[in-house]
Amino acid sequence: MEIPLQIAFHKAEKSDWAEAEIRARVEKLQEYYGRIIGCRVTVDQRAQNVEGTMPPVVRIEISLPGAPPLVVAYEPDRLQKRFQNPDLGNAINDAFEIAERQLARVKEAREDRDKGEPHDSQKQFLGQVAQIYPNEDHGFLITKEGGTLYFHRNAMLQGDFDKLRVGDEVHYVEEIGDTGPLATKVRVASAR
Template sequence: MQVPLEIAFHNIEHSDRAETQIRDHVARLEDIYDRLTACRVRVDQRANNTNQTIPPVVRIEISVPGFKDIVVAHEPDRLQRRFQRPDLTNAIHEAFRIAERQLSEFKEKLANRTAVMMHEAANEFAGQVAEITPGEDYGFLLNKEGGMLYFHRNSLLSGDFDRLKRGDYVTYVEEVGDTGPIATKVRIKQKNGRD
Protein backbone atom coordinates (compact mmCIF):
# COMPACT_ATOMS: atom_id res chain seq x y z
CA MET A 1 0.00 0.00 0.00
CA GLN A 2 1.12 3.54 -0.68
CA VAL A 3 -0.35 4.82 2.59
CA PRO A 4 0.38 2.92 5.83
CA LEU A 5 -2.51 0.98 7.36
CA GLU A 6 -4.59 3.08 9.78
CA ILE A 7 -6.24 1.31 12.74
CA ALA A 8 -8.31 3.25 15.27
CA PHE A 9 -10.24 2.16 18.36
CA HIS A 10 -13.10 4.40 19.57
CA ASN A 11 -15.06 3.96 22.79
CA ILE A 12 -13.33 0.61 23.25
CA GLU A 13 -9.99 -0.30 24.75
CA HIS A 14 -7.14 -0.94 22.31
CA SER A 15 -6.34 -4.63 21.92
CA ASP A 16 -3.02 -5.95 20.60
CA ARG A 17 -4.73 -9.21 19.68
CA ALA A 18 -7.42 -7.38 17.68
CA GLU A 19 -4.77 -5.25 15.95
CA THR A 20 -2.84 -8.40 14.96
CA GLN A 21 -6.04 -9.95 13.56
CA ILE A 22 -6.74 -6.78 11.57
CA ARG A 23 -3.19 -6.70 10.16
CA ASP A 24 -3.48 -10.37 9.13
CA HIS A 25 -6.79 -9.69 7.37
CA VAL A 26 -5.38 -6.63 5.58
CA ALA A 27 -2.47 -8.78 4.34
CA ARG A 28 -5.07 -11.14 2.84
CA LEU A 29 -6.78 -8.18 1.16
CA GLU A 30 -3.42 -7.25 -0.39
CA ASP A 31 -3.06 -10.85 -1.61
CA ILE A 32 -6.46 -10.54 -3.32
CA TYR A 33 -5.63 -7.19 -4.97
CA ASP A 34 -2.05 -5.97 -4.75
CA ARG A 35 -2.78 -2.43 -5.97
CA LEU A 36 -4.49 -1.17 -2.80
CA THR A 37 -3.42 2.39 -2.05
CA ALA A 38 -4.77 2.67 1.50
CA CYS A 39 -6.80 0.86 4.13
CA ARG A 40 -8.42 2.40 7.21
CA VAL A 41 -10.01 0.28 9.91
CA ARG A 42 -12.06 1.75 12.74
CA VAL A 43 -13.35 -0.33 15.63
CA ASP A 44 -16.12 1.54 17.41
CA GLN A 45 -18.29 0.61 20.38
CA ARG A 46 -21.32 2.74 19.60
CA ALA A 47 -23.74 1.73 22.32
CA ASN A 48 -23.39 1.53 26.07
CA ASN A 49 -22.22 -2.03 26.53
CA THR A 50 -22.07 -2.59 30.27
CA ASN A 51 -23.24 -6.22 30.02
CA GLN A 52 -20.86 -7.03 27.08
CA THR A 53 -23.67 -8.21 24.79
CA ILE A 54 -23.40 -5.66 21.98
CA PRO A 55 -20.43 -6.23 19.66
CA PRO A 56 -18.47 -3.28 18.29
CA VAL A 57 -18.80 -1.99 14.74
CA VAL A 58 -15.82 -2.63 12.47
CA ARG A 59 -15.64 -0.16 9.58
CA ILE A 60 -13.19 -0.80 6.75
CA GLU A 61 -12.35 1.66 3.97
CA ILE A 62 -10.24 0.29 1.12
CA SER A 63 -8.79 2.71 -1.44
CA VAL A 64 -8.01 1.49 -4.96
CA PRO A 65 -6.48 3.70 -7.67
CA GLY A 66 -8.98 5.39 -9.98
CA PHE A 67 -12.16 4.14 -8.28
CA LYS A 68 -14.39 4.96 -5.32
CA ASP A 69 -13.40 3.51 -1.97
CA ILE A 70 -14.80 0.12 -1.01
CA VAL A 71 -16.49 0.60 2.37
CA VAL A 72 -17.70 -2.10 4.76
CA ALA A 73 -19.41 -1.40 8.09
CA HIS A 74 -20.84 -4.44 9.81
CA GLU A 75 -23.62 -3.46 12.19
CA PRO A 76 -24.05 -5.14 15.63
CA ASP A 77 -27.60 -6.38 15.01
CA ARG A 78 -26.44 -8.49 12.04
CA LEU A 79 -23.72 -10.05 14.18
CA GLN A 80 -26.20 -10.78 16.95
CA ARG A 81 -28.40 -12.65 14.49
CA ARG A 82 -25.46 -14.63 13.16
CA PHE A 83 -23.60 -15.48 16.39
CA GLN A 84 -24.97 -16.49 19.79
CA ARG A 85 -22.46 -14.35 21.73
CA PRO A 86 -20.74 -12.06 19.21
CA ASP A 87 -17.51 -10.43 20.34
CA LEU A 88 -14.75 -8.26 18.87
CA THR A 89 -13.13 -11.23 17.09
CA ASN A 90 -16.45 -12.13 15.42
CA ALA A 91 -16.94 -8.49 14.39
CA ILE A 92 -13.45 -8.31 12.83
CA HIS A 93 -13.74 -11.64 10.98
CA GLU A 94 -17.22 -10.88 9.66
CA ALA A 95 -16.34 -7.37 8.44
CA PHE A 96 -13.22 -8.63 6.66
CA ARG A 97 -15.13 -11.59 5.18
CA ILE A 98 -17.44 -9.07 3.51
CA ALA A 99 -14.50 -6.83 2.51
CA GLU A 100 -12.71 -9.78 0.89
CA ARG A 101 -15.83 -10.70 -1.06
CA GLN A 102 -16.36 -7.11 -2.24
CA LEU A 103 -12.71 -6.71 -3.22
CA SER A 104 -12.79 -10.02 -5.14
CA GLU A 105 -15.93 -8.88 -6.99
CA PHE A 106 -14.26 -5.54 -7.78
CA LYS A 107 -11.16 -7.32 -9.13
CA GLU A 108 -13.32 -9.61 -11.28
CA LYS A 109 -15.29 -6.66 -12.74
CA LEU A 110 -12.03 -4.86 -13.46
CA ALA A 111 -10.61 -7.94 -15.22
CA ASN A 112 -13.79 -8.34 -17.31
CA ARG A 113 -13.72 -4.66 -18.27
CA THR A 114 -10.05 -4.90 -19.28
CA ALA A 115 -10.78 -8.02 -21.34
CA VAL A 116 -13.59 -6.19 -23.19
CA MET A 117 -11.30 -3.22 -23.87
CA MET A 118 -8.55 -5.54 -25.15
CA HIS A 119 -11.10 -7.38 -27.30
CA GLU A 120 -12.24 -4.08 -28.83
CA ALA A 121 -8.65 -3.00 -29.52
CA ALA A 122 -8.02 -6.30 -31.31
CA ASN A 123 -11.08 -5.65 -33.51
CA GLU A 124 -10.20 -2.03 -34.28
CA PHE A 125 -9.34 -1.15 -37.88
CA ALA A 126 -7.89 1.91 -39.64
CA GLY A 127 -9.93 3.65 -42.29
CA GLN A 128 -10.59 6.96 -43.97
CA VAL A 129 -13.62 9.22 -44.26
CA ALA A 130 -14.95 8.68 -47.79
CA GLU A 131 -18.17 10.73 -47.74
CA ILE A 132 -19.72 13.30 -45.43
CA THR A 133 -22.84 15.13 -46.52
CA PRO A 134 -23.18 18.56 -44.87
CA GLY A 135 -26.28 18.76 -42.68
CA GLU A 136 -26.68 14.98 -42.37
CA ASP A 137 -25.95 12.85 -39.26
CA TYR A 138 -24.06 10.12 -41.09
CA GLY A 139 -21.22 9.41 -43.44
CA PHE A 140 -19.23 6.60 -45.00
CA LEU A 141 -15.76 5.26 -44.26
CA LEU A 142 -13.41 3.59 -46.69
CA ASN A 143 -12.27 0.33 -45.07
CA LYS A 144 -8.97 -1.47 -45.67
CA GLU A 145 -10.52 -3.63 -48.41
CA GLY A 146 -11.72 -0.54 -50.28
CA GLY A 147 -15.37 -1.02 -49.31
CA MET A 148 -17.69 1.61 -47.85
CA LEU A 149 -19.01 1.41 -44.29
CA TYR A 150 -21.89 3.52 -42.98
CA PHE A 151 -21.34 5.34 -39.68
CA HIS A 152 -23.62 7.64 -37.68
CA ARG A 153 -22.73 10.82 -35.83
CA ASN A 154 -23.38 8.99 -32.53
CA SER A 155 -20.69 6.41 -33.43
CA LEU A 156 -17.96 9.04 -33.22
CA LEU A 157 -16.16 8.67 -29.87
CA SER A 158 -13.48 11.33 -30.35
CA GLY A 159 -13.41 14.45 -32.50
CA ASP A 160 -16.11 16.73 -33.85
CA PHE A 161 -18.49 15.22 -36.40
CA ASP A 162 -19.25 18.64 -37.91
CA ARG A 163 -15.55 19.21 -38.66
CA LEU A 164 -14.98 15.85 -40.36
CA LYS A 165 -13.91 16.01 -43.98
CA ARG A 166 -13.15 13.57 -46.74
CA GLY A 167 -9.74 11.96 -46.30
CA ASP A 168 -9.59 12.21 -42.48
CA TYR A 169 -8.02 9.09 -40.98
CA VAL A 170 -10.02 7.20 -38.37
CA THR A 171 -10.08 3.95 -36.43
CA TYR A 172 -13.31 2.01 -36.05
CA VAL A 173 -14.86 -1.26 -34.94
CA GLU A 174 -16.90 -3.09 -37.56
CA GLU A 175 -20.24 -4.54 -36.52
CA VAL A 176 -23.26 -5.92 -38.31
CA GLY A 177 -26.19 -3.52 -38.42
CA ASP A 178 -29.75 -3.95 -39.73
CA THR A 179 -28.64 -3.56 -43.34
CA GLY A 180 -25.15 -5.06 -43.20
CA PRO A 181 -21.71 -4.07 -41.90
CA ILE A 182 -21.39 -0.67 -40.21
CA ALA A 183 -18.60 1.25 -38.47
CA THR A 184 -18.98 1.89 -34.74
CA LYS A 185 -16.68 3.34 -32.08
CA VAL A 186 -15.12 5.69 -34.62
CA ARG A 187 -12.15 7.76 -33.47
CA ILE A 188 -10.39 10.45 -35.48
CA LYS A 189 -6.65 9.83 -35.84
CA GLN A 190 -4.43 12.91 -35.58
CA LYS A 191 -1.78 13.52 -38.22
CA ASN A 192 0.96 12.31 -35.84
CA GLY A 193 -0.83 8.93 -35.53
CA ARG A 194 -2.35 9.50 -32.06
CA ASP A 195 -6.09 9.62 -31.30
Template sequence: MEIPLQIAFHRAEKSDWAEAEIRARVDKLQSFYDRIIGCRVTVDQRARNVEGTVPPVVRIEISLPGTAPLVVAYEPDRLQQKFQTPELGNAINDAFELAERRLARLKEAREDREKSPPHDAQNQFLGQVAQLYPNEDHGFLLTKEGGSLYFHRNAVLQGNFDELRVGDEVHYVEEVGDTGPLATKVRVVSARQK
Protein backbone atom coordinates (compact mmCIF):
# COMPACT_ATOMS: atom_id res chain seq x y z
CA MET A 1 0.00 0.00 0.00
CA GLU A 2 1.19 3.48 -0.81
CA ILE A 3 -0.53 4.91 2.29
CA PRO A 4 0.20 3.11 5.58
CA LEU A 5 -2.67 1.32 7.31
CA GLN A 6 -4.52 3.53 9.80
CA ILE A 7 -6.37 1.99 12.75
CA ALA A 8 -8.39 4.13 15.16
CA PHE A 9 -10.50 3.31 18.22
CA HIS A 10 -13.23 5.85 19.08
CA ARG A 11 -15.15 5.52 22.34
CA ALA A 12 -13.85 1.95 22.39
CA GLU A 13 -11.00 0.49 24.40
CA LYS A 14 -7.92 -0.12 22.26
CA SER A 15 -7.07 -3.79 22.13
CA ASP A 16 -3.80 -5.36 20.97
CA TRP A 17 -5.50 -8.55 19.77
CA ALA A 18 -8.07 -6.50 17.81
CA GLU A 19 -5.34 -4.42 16.19
CA ALA A 20 -3.38 -7.58 15.31
CA GLU A 21 -6.53 -9.17 13.81
CA ILE A 22 -7.26 -6.03 11.76
CA ARG A 23 -3.68 -5.96 10.43
CA ALA A 24 -3.89 -9.65 9.48
CA ARG A 25 -7.22 -9.12 7.69
CA VAL A 26 -5.89 -6.08 5.78
CA ASP A 27 -2.86 -8.15 4.71
CA LYS A 28 -5.29 -10.78 3.42
CA LEU A 29 -7.21 -8.11 1.46
CA GLN A 30 -3.93 -6.90 -0.06
CA SER A 31 -2.89 -10.40 -1.12
CA PHE A 32 -6.30 -10.85 -2.73
CA TYR A 33 -6.33 -7.45 -4.51
CA ASP A 34 -2.89 -5.87 -4.96
CA ARG A 35 -4.15 -2.51 -6.28
CA ILE A 36 -5.18 -1.23 -2.84
CA ILE A 37 -3.60 2.20 -2.24
CA GLY A 38 -4.52 2.60 1.42
CA CYS A 39 -6.84 1.40 4.15
CA ARG A 40 -8.32 3.03 7.22
CA VAL A 41 -10.17 0.98 9.86
CA THR A 42 -12.18 2.62 12.64
CA VAL A 43 -13.66 0.82 15.64
CA ASP A 44 -16.36 3.04 17.13
CA GLN A 45 -18.48 2.22 20.17
CA ARG A 46 -21.38 4.51 19.21
CA ALA A 47 -23.92 3.14 21.65
CA ARG A 48 -24.02 1.23 24.93
CA ASN A 49 -26.80 -0.48 26.82
CA VAL A 50 -27.10 -1.74 30.39
CA GLU A 51 -26.23 -5.32 29.44
CA GLY A 52 -23.21 -4.22 27.40
CA THR A 53 -24.40 -6.19 24.38
CA VAL A 54 -24.15 -3.45 21.75
CA PRO A 55 -21.07 -4.24 19.65
CA PRO A 56 -18.93 -1.45 18.17
CA VAL A 57 -19.19 -0.34 14.56
CA VAL A 58 -16.25 -1.45 12.44
CA ARG A 59 -15.79 0.89 9.47
CA ILE A 60 -13.33 -0.01 6.71
CA GLU A 61 -12.37 2.51 4.03
CA ILE A 62 -10.26 1.10 1.20
CA SER A 63 -8.62 3.54 -1.22
CA LEU A 64 -8.38 2.25 -4.79
CA PRO A 65 -7.03 3.79 -8.00
CA GLY A 66 -9.50 5.36 -10.37
CA THR A 67 -12.59 5.04 -8.21
CA ALA A 68 -14.20 6.31 -5.04
CA PRO A 69 -13.08 4.59 -1.84
CA LEU A 70 -14.80 1.31 -1.03
CA VAL A 71 -16.47 1.81 2.36
CA VAL A 72 -17.87 -0.90 4.62
CA ALA A 73 -19.57 0.02 7.89
CA TYR A 74 -21.00 -3.00 9.66
CA GLU A 75 -23.71 -1.68 11.96
CA PRO A 76 -24.49 -3.21 15.40
CA ASP A 77 -28.10 -4.14 14.64
CA ARG A 78 -26.99 -6.59 11.92
CA LEU A 79 -24.66 -8.29 14.39
CA GLN A 80 -27.37 -8.41 17.05
CA GLN A 81 -29.65 -10.21 14.60
CA LYS A 82 -26.89 -12.69 13.79
CA PHE A 83 -25.40 -13.38 17.24
CA GLN A 84 -27.00 -13.65 20.67
CA THR A 85 -24.17 -11.72 22.35
CA PRO A 86 -22.11 -10.11 19.59
CA GLU A 87 -18.67 -8.78 20.44
CA LEU A 88 -15.76 -6.99 18.76
CA GLY A 89 -14.37 -10.18 17.16
CA ASN A 90 -17.71 -10.79 15.41
CA ALA A 91 -17.81 -7.16 14.23
CA ILE A 92 -14.28 -7.31 12.79
CA ASN A 93 -14.89 -10.67 11.10
CA ASP A 94 -18.20 -9.70 9.52
CA ALA A 95 -16.93 -6.28 8.34
CA PHE A 96 -13.89 -7.83 6.65
CA GLU A 97 -15.96 -10.63 5.08
CA LEU A 98 -18.22 -7.97 3.57
CA ALA A 99 -15.17 -5.99 2.37
CA GLU A 100 -13.74 -9.16 0.76
CA ARG A 101 -17.01 -9.83 -1.09
CA ARG A 102 -17.20 -6.24 -2.35
CA LEU A 103 -13.55 -6.29 -3.46
CA ALA A 104 -14.16 -9.59 -5.26
CA ARG A 105 -17.07 -8.03 -7.18
CA LEU A 106 -14.96 -4.97 -8.02
CA LYS A 107 -12.04 -7.12 -9.17
CA GLU A 108 -14.34 -9.25 -11.33
CA ALA A 109 -15.96 -6.17 -12.89
CA ARG A 110 -12.56 -4.65 -13.68
CA GLU A 111 -11.32 -7.88 -15.26
CA ASP A 112 -14.50 -8.13 -17.37
CA ARG A 113 -14.09 -4.51 -18.46
CA GLU A 114 -10.47 -5.12 -19.49
CA LYS A 115 -11.48 -8.18 -21.54
CA SER A 116 -14.43 -6.58 -23.30
CA PRO A 117 -14.08 -4.03 -26.10
CA PRO A 118 -14.70 -0.37 -25.29
CA HIS A 119 -18.36 0.40 -24.68
CA ASP A 120 -18.68 2.80 -27.61
CA ALA A 121 -16.97 0.49 -30.13
CA GLN A 122 -20.33 -0.69 -31.46
CA ASN A 123 -21.52 2.91 -31.86
CA GLN A 124 -18.36 4.10 -33.60
CA PHE A 125 -18.37 5.26 -37.21
CA LEU A 126 -15.65 6.03 -39.73
CA GLY A 127 -15.58 9.55 -41.11
CA GLN A 128 -13.26 12.07 -42.68
CA VAL A 129 -12.34 15.61 -41.69
CA ALA A 130 -14.16 17.86 -44.17
CA GLN A 131 -13.67 21.38 -42.75
CA LEU A 132 -11.58 22.88 -39.96
CA TYR A 133 -11.96 26.19 -38.15
CA PRO A 134 -8.99 26.19 -35.72
CA ASN A 135 -9.57 29.79 -34.57
CA GLU A 136 -13.12 28.83 -33.57
CA ASP A 137 -12.12 25.44 -32.03
CA HIS A 138 -14.35 23.27 -34.23
CA GLY A 139 -14.68 21.52 -37.52
CA PHE A 140 -16.97 19.26 -39.57
CA LEU A 141 -16.69 15.59 -40.47
CA LEU A 142 -17.92 13.96 -43.65
CA THR A 143 -20.01 10.92 -42.65
CA LYS A 144 -20.23 7.69 -44.64
CA GLU A 145 -23.71 8.80 -45.72
CA GLY A 146 -22.22 11.99 -47.16
CA GLY A 147 -23.57 14.30 -44.45
CA SER A 148 -21.70 16.91 -42.46
CA LEU A 149 -21.29 16.54 -38.70
CA TYR A 150 -20.01 19.20 -36.28
CA PHE A 151 -17.24 18.39 -33.78
CA HIS A 152 -15.50 20.52 -31.16
CA ARG A 153 -11.79 20.62 -30.33
CA ASN A 154 -12.54 18.91 -26.98
CA ALA A 155 -14.15 15.93 -28.76
CA VAL A 156 -10.75 14.84 -30.14
CA LEU A 157 -9.62 12.09 -27.75
CA GLN A 158 -6.84 10.53 -29.80
CA GLY A 159 -4.74 12.80 -31.94
CA ASN A 160 -4.21 16.54 -31.77
CA PHE A 161 -6.85 18.99 -33.00
CA ASP A 162 -4.15 21.46 -34.09
CA GLU A 163 -2.51 18.79 -36.28
CA LEU A 164 -5.73 17.67 -37.99
CA ARG A 165 -5.93 18.22 -41.75
CA VAL A 166 -8.81 18.03 -44.20
CA GLY A 167 -8.98 14.44 -45.42
CA ASP A 168 -7.78 12.78 -42.20
CA GLU A 169 -9.77 9.63 -41.37
CA VAL A 170 -11.32 9.47 -37.92
CA HIS A 171 -13.54 7.23 -35.83
CA TYR A 172 -16.30 9.05 -34.00
CA VAL A 173 -19.45 8.51 -31.97
CA GLU A 174 -22.55 10.41 -33.04
CA GLU A 175 -24.69 12.01 -30.36
CA VAL A 176 -27.48 14.55 -30.27
CA GLY A 177 -26.53 17.86 -28.66
CA ASP A 178 -28.57 20.98 -27.87
CA THR A 179 -28.45 22.12 -31.50
CA GLY A 180 -28.65 18.74 -33.24
CA PRO A 181 -26.33 15.84 -34.12
CA LEU A 182 -22.62 16.15 -33.41
CA ALA A 183 -19.51 13.99 -33.35
CA THR A 184 -17.98 13.05 -30.00
CA LYS A 185 -15.08 10.80 -29.01
CA VAL A 186 -13.17 11.58 -32.21
CA ARG A 187 -10.09 9.41 -32.71
CA VAL A 188 -7.67 9.88 -35.61
CA VAL A 189 -7.29 6.68 -37.66
CA SER A 190 -4.88 7.91 -40.31
CA ALA A 191 -3.52 11.34 -41.02
CA ARG A 192 -3.34 12.54 -44.59
CA GLN A 193 0.17 13.11 -45.91
CA LYS A 194 1.13 16.79 -46.12
Protein backbone atom coordinates (compact mmCIF):
# COMPACT_ATOMS: atom_id res chain seq x y z
CA MET A 1 0.00 0.00 0.00
CA GLU A 2 1.16 3.50 -0.77
CA ILE A 3 -0.55 4.89 2.34
CA PRO A 4 0.17 3.01 5.59
CA LEU A 5 -2.72 1.21 7.28
CA GLN A 6 -4.58 3.43 9.75
CA ILE A 7 -6.42 1.89 12.70
CA ALA A 8 -8.43 4.06 15.09
CA PHE A 9 -10.52 3.25 18.18
CA HIS A 10 -13.27 5.75 19.07
CA LYS A 11 -15.13 5.38 22.36
CA ALA A 12 -13.86 1.81 22.38
CA GLU A 13 -11.01 0.39 24.42
CA LYS A 14 -7.91 -0.20 22.26
CA SER A 15 -7.12 -3.88 22.06
CA ASP A 16 -3.83 -5.46 20.92
CA TRP A 17 -5.53 -8.65 19.72
CA ALA A 18 -8.12 -6.59 17.73
CA GLU A 19 -5.39 -4.50 16.13
CA ALA A 20 -3.43 -7.67 15.23
CA GLU A 21 -6.58 -9.25 13.75
CA ILE A 22 -7.32 -6.13 11.68
CA ARG A 23 -3.72 -6.04 10.37
CA ALA A 24 -3.93 -9.74 9.42
CA ARG A 25 -7.25 -9.23 7.60
CA VAL A 26 -5.92 -6.19 5.71
CA GLU A 27 -2.87 -8.22 4.63
CA LYS A 28 -5.24 -10.89 3.34
CA LEU A 29 -7.11 -8.24 1.32
CA GLN A 30 -3.79 -7.03 -0.13
CA GLU A 31 -2.82 -10.57 -1.14
CA TYR A 32 -6.16 -10.95 -2.88
CA TYR A 33 -6.07 -7.57 -4.63
CA GLY A 34 -2.61 -6.01 -4.82
CA ARG A 35 -3.75 -2.64 -6.17
CA ILE A 36 -5.01 -1.31 -2.82
CA ILE A 37 -3.57 2.19 -2.23
CA GLY A 38 -4.57 2.59 1.40
CA CYS A 39 -6.87 1.33 4.13
CA ARG A 40 -8.39 2.95 7.21
CA VAL A 41 -10.22 0.90 9.84
CA THR A 42 -12.20 2.54 12.62
CA VAL A 43 -13.66 0.71 15.63
CA ASP A 44 -16.40 2.87 17.10
CA GLN A 45 -18.49 2.12 20.19
CA ARG A 46 -21.34 4.48 19.32
CA ALA A 47 -23.74 3.56 22.13
CA GLN A 48 -24.31 1.09 24.92
CA ASN A 49 -27.53 -0.55 25.97
CA VAL A 50 -28.46 -1.35 29.57
CA GLU A 51 -26.92 -4.82 29.38
CA GLY A 52 -23.71 -3.47 27.85
CA THR A 53 -24.03 -5.88 24.91
CA MET A 54 -24.13 -3.36 22.04
CA PRO A 55 -21.32 -4.37 19.65
CA PRO A 56 -19.00 -1.74 18.20
CA VAL A 57 -19.18 -0.63 14.59
CA VAL A 58 -16.18 -1.57 12.44
CA ARG A 59 -15.84 0.81 9.49
CA ILE A 60 -13.43 -0.04 6.69
CA GLU A 61 -12.42 2.41 3.96
CA ILE A 62 -10.27 1.01 1.15
CA SER A 63 -8.64 3.39 -1.36
CA LEU A 64 -8.30 2.04 -4.90
CA PRO A 65 -6.70 3.64 -7.98
CA GLY A 66 -9.13 5.34 -10.33
CA ALA A 67 -12.20 4.60 -8.24
CA PRO A 68 -14.07 6.02 -5.28
CA PRO A 69 -13.16 4.49 -1.92
CA LEU A 70 -14.75 1.16 -1.08
CA VAL A 71 -16.51 1.65 2.26
CA VAL A 72 -17.96 -0.94 4.64
CA ALA A 73 -20.01 0.43 7.52
CA TYR A 74 -23.25 -0.71 9.13
CA GLU A 75 -25.18 -0.36 12.34
CA PRO A 76 -24.72 -2.77 15.30
CA ASP A 77 -28.24 -4.21 14.91
CA ARG A 78 -26.93 -6.24 11.95
CA LEU A 79 -24.64 -8.19 14.27
CA GLN A 80 -27.34 -8.55 16.91
CA LYS A 81 -29.55 -10.23 14.33
CA ARG A 82 -26.77 -12.66 13.39
CA PHE A 83 -25.28 -13.43 16.83
CA GLN A 84 -26.80 -13.92 20.26
CA ASN A 85 -24.02 -12.01 22.06
CA PRO A 86 -21.99 -10.23 19.37
CA ASP A 87 -18.60 -8.87 20.31
CA LEU A 88 -15.71 -7.02 18.69
CA GLY A 89 -14.41 -10.25 17.11
CA ASN A 90 -17.77 -10.82 15.39
CA ALA A 91 -17.83 -7.18 14.25
CA ILE A 92 -14.32 -7.39 12.74
CA ASN A 93 -15.01 -10.70 11.03
CA ASP A 94 -18.36 -9.56 9.61
CA ALA A 95 -16.99 -6.24 8.31
CA PHE A 96 -14.02 -7.88 6.59
CA GLU A 97 -16.21 -10.56 5.01
CA ILE A 98 -18.29 -7.78 3.45
CA ALA A 99 -15.12 -5.94 2.35
CA GLU A 100 -13.80 -9.14 0.73
CA ARG A 101 -17.05 -9.58 -1.24
CA GLN A 102 -17.04 -5.95 -2.38
CA LEU A 103 -13.37 -6.16 -3.37
CA ALA A 104 -14.08 -9.37 -5.30
CA ARG A 105 -16.77 -7.54 -7.29
CA VAL A 106 -14.38 -4.66 -8.03
CA LYS A 107 -11.63 -7.06 -9.09
CA GLU A 108 -13.99 -9.02 -11.34
CA ALA A 109 -15.35 -5.86 -12.96
CA ARG A 110 -11.83 -4.56 -13.63
CA GLU A 111 -10.70 -7.89 -15.08
CA ASP A 112 -13.75 -7.99 -17.35
CA ARG A 113 -13.07 -4.41 -18.43
CA ASP A 114 -9.40 -5.19 -19.12
CA LYS A 115 -10.25 -8.26 -21.20
CA GLY A 116 -12.62 -6.32 -23.43
CA GLU A 117 -13.92 -7.50 -26.74
CA PRO A 118 -11.51 -8.85 -29.35
CA HIS A 119 -10.56 -6.26 -31.93
CA ASP A 120 -12.41 -6.39 -35.26
CA SER A 121 -9.19 -7.35 -37.04
CA GLN A 122 -9.21 -10.59 -35.03
CA LYS A 123 -12.78 -11.35 -36.15
CA GLN A 124 -12.30 -10.28 -39.77
CA PHE A 125 -12.54 -12.76 -42.65
CA LEU A 126 -11.85 -12.67 -46.40
CA GLY A 127 -14.76 -13.40 -48.73
CA GLN A 128 -16.02 -12.73 -52.24
CA VAL A 129 -19.05 -10.94 -53.59
CA ALA A 130 -21.44 -13.69 -54.78
CA GLN A 131 -24.43 -11.54 -55.76
CA ILE A 132 -25.02 -7.79 -55.80
CA TYR A 133 -28.30 -5.91 -56.05
CA PRO A 134 -27.45 -2.18 -56.17
CA ASN A 135 -31.09 -1.11 -56.72
CA GLU A 136 -32.14 -3.04 -53.59
CA ASP A 137 -29.16 -1.88 -51.45
CA HIS A 138 -27.88 -5.35 -50.57
CA GLY A 139 -25.83 -8.29 -51.75
CA PHE A 140 -24.43 -11.66 -50.69
CA LEU A 141 -20.87 -12.76 -49.92
CA ILE A 142 -19.30 -16.20 -50.22
CA THR A 143 -17.67 -17.02 -46.87
CA LYS A 144 -14.40 -18.85 -46.31
CA GLU A 145 -16.47 -21.96 -45.54
CA GLY A 146 -18.38 -21.63 -48.83
CA GLY A 147 -21.67 -20.39 -47.34
CA THR A 148 -23.39 -17.13 -48.22
CA LEU A 149 -23.91 -14.08 -46.02
CA TYR A 150 -26.24 -11.16 -46.57
CA PHE A 151 -24.81 -7.67 -46.40
CA HIS A 152 -26.43 -4.24 -46.74
CA ARG A 153 -25.11 -1.14 -48.49
CA ASN A 154 -24.71 0.50 -45.05
CA ALA A 155 -22.29 -2.27 -44.00
CA MET A 156 -19.66 -0.90 -46.40
CA LEU A 157 -16.87 0.84 -44.50
CA GLN A 158 -14.40 1.11 -47.39
CA GLY A 159 -15.09 1.02 -51.11
CA ASP A 160 -18.11 2.00 -53.20
CA PHE A 161 -21.13 -0.30 -52.99
CA ASP A 162 -22.25 0.75 -56.50
CA LYS A 163 -18.88 -0.30 -58.00
CA LEU A 164 -18.85 -3.80 -56.45
CA ARG A 165 -18.86 -6.70 -58.92
CA VAL A 166 -19.37 -10.44 -58.51
CA GLY A 167 -16.01 -12.01 -57.59
CA ASP A 168 -14.57 -8.92 -55.84
CA GLU A 169 -12.69 -9.84 -52.67
CA VAL A 170 -13.80 -8.16 -49.46
CA HIS A 171 -12.94 -8.32 -45.79
CA TYR A 172 -15.94 -8.62 -43.46
CA VAL A 173 -16.96 -9.30 -39.88
CA GLU A 174 -19.68 -11.90 -39.32
CA GLU A 175 -22.36 -11.05 -36.77
CA ILE A 176 -25.77 -12.37 -35.84
CA GLY A 177 -28.65 -10.12 -36.87
CA ASP A 178 -32.39 -10.37 -36.26
CA THR A 179 -32.82 -12.94 -39.04
CA GLY A 180 -29.52 -14.81 -38.70
CA PRO A 181 -25.86 -14.36 -39.66
CA LEU A 182 -24.87 -11.35 -41.76
CA ALA A 183 -21.72 -9.57 -42.91
CA THR A 184 -20.87 -6.22 -41.34
CA LYS A 185 -17.92 -3.85 -41.60
CA VAL A 186 -17.34 -4.80 -45.23
CA ARG A 187 -14.16 -3.44 -46.86
CA VAL A 188 -12.92 -3.95 -50.39
CA ALA A 189 -9.76 -6.10 -50.17
CA SER A 190 -7.77 -4.40 -52.93
CA ALA A 191 -8.07 -1.10 -54.73
CA ARG A 192 -9.17 -1.23 -58.32
